[in-house]
Amino acid sequence: KLEEGMDLMEAALQAARLRFRPIVMTSLAFILGCVPLVASSGAGAASRHSLGLPVIGGMLAATFIATFFIPLFFILIMKLSKQNKPQPNAEAGGNADA
Secondary structure, rough: HHHOOOOOOHHHHHHHHHHHHHHHHHHHHHHHHHHHHHHHOOHHHHHHHHHHHHHHHHHHHHHHHHHHHHHHHHHHHHHHHHHHHHOOOOOOOOOOOO
16 A cells, blocks of 8 residues: 555554454464463463463464564654665756856
8 A cells, every 4th residue: 555655654554454363363372272281280280371371461462562563663664774774966967066
């Protein structure tokens, strides 16, 4: 959308809205897949708990953090890349003093 002339902030917000559901659904499927590790009992349950809890916590944290920070980083990088681009000189090529 940025190439279509949309404002940088609007483009980042629209992209975030568009990708929100797939990101949350994928994360939710992964987290629910790890629930049996946390709910396990019997032999080896302690090791499954010690593996399942950090995986679920890390995935929850990554999902919530990425939801907010990816659009923010996109805006930041695009603004920095615009600052580092050489600006076309209005006097280049048409200098009458030369």
